Amino acid sequence: MSARSTGAGRFAPSPSGDLHIGNIRSGLLAYARARQTGRRFLWRIEDLDRVRAGAAESQLEVFAELGVTPDEPPLVQSTRLDAYAEAIRELEDQGLVYECYCSRRDIQQAPSAPHAPPGAYPGTCRSLTEGQRESRRERLASLGRRPALRLRAANRAVTVSDVLLGPVTAVVDDLVLRRGDGVFAYNLTVVVDDGASGIDEVVRGDDLAASAPRQAHLAQLLDLPVPGWVHVPLVLGTSGRRLAKRDGAVTYQQLRQHGWSPAEVFAWVGESLGLGARTGGRPWQHMEDMIESLDLERMSREPTVFRPPV
Numbered sequence: 001m002s003a004r005s006t007g008a009g010r011f012a013p014s015p016s017g018d019l020h021i022g023n024i025r026s027g028l029l030a031y032a033r034a035r036q037t038g039r040r041f042l043w044r045i046e047d048l049d050r051v052r053a054g055a056a057e058s059q060l061e062v063f064a065e066l067g068v069t070p071d072e073p074p075l076v077q078s079t080r081l082d083a084y085a086e087a088i089r090e091l092e093d094q095g096l097v098y099e100c101y102c103s104r105r106d107i108q109q110a111p112s113a114p115h116a117p118p119g120a121y122p123g124t125c126r127s128l129t130e131g132q133r134e135s136r137r138e139r140l141a142s143l144g145r146r147p148a149l150r151l152r153a154a155n156r157a158v159t160v161s162d163v164l165l166g167p168v169t170a171v172v173d174d175l176v177l178r179r180g181d182g183v184f185a186y187n188l189t190v191v192v193d194d195g196a197s198g199i200d201e202v203v204r205g206d207d208l209a210a211s212a213p214r215q216a217h218l219a220q221l222l223d224l225p226v227p228g229w230v231h232v233p234l235v236l237g238t239s240g241r242r243l244a245k246r247d248g249a250v251t252y253q254q255l256r257q258h259g260w261s262p263a264e265v266f267a268w269v270g271e272s273l274g275l276g277a278r279t280g281g282r283p284w285q286h287m288e289d290m291i292e293s294l295d296l297e298r299m300s301r302e303p304t305v306f307r308p309p310v
């Protein structure tokens, strides 16, 4: 494809368990696209939440068996807490951070703000006086809780451009930067880490497409370059819902137990994208076939159903 680039792509799975074939397909796409475009390929372990011991190592082993190894040691989010705290300080310096004392229930029950999309933060804690904050802080502390931190974003519509989806627009609400339990929020950590790693193109499942405008907005506020996006279609189970472990043999380990080889994984990935054998080529067998034949222009933009072997 294009000439060498100095940028990087990445795969950033949460180490909460074994990846299913849908997650694996997204990771293989991220790698093949990085190779096609001359980008470095990096791996990030998003371990601030929902961690299962051994899952991160096992995810890397699966990809190694499929011929994918990252170009640098993985970035581990739990080692980056100072960087996230620093980013919040930068936003604070711009007057863009406020404490939020709402519970999930408070948010659901509050009337929604004008022009805000459904589910957006209603703005309850955006404009409190210092006295009001003091008493709410005390009440939370008596319940053993701490306030969350939110970004002052004012429900602005932000549009980003996606290679597969075209323009993606979303209203950016006052998103959470640090949760009430002290955990730095996903949108913040992704932006800080992609920025620090020089990620200039993000390939991931299209369930996260609606987060891209929020992440672009945060990147701009933090003076980080906004990456390009390639949100790839999801893999569904036979129920028509997003593939999940309850659908049967869907992880690499389970498929191996059913006799699948790495070559069969690549053959299925090629077929599912409407490339590979279906369009007259050979079935894909290795990562090299994928790098050679992946064509974002021609690949299917529809979700695919995976029928687990029984």
Ligand code: GLU
Pocket: 011, 012, 013, 014, 046, 190, 204, 208
């Ligand atoms: N850790 C996220 C997930 O596993 C992906 C984050 C991202 O690619 O931006 O769903």
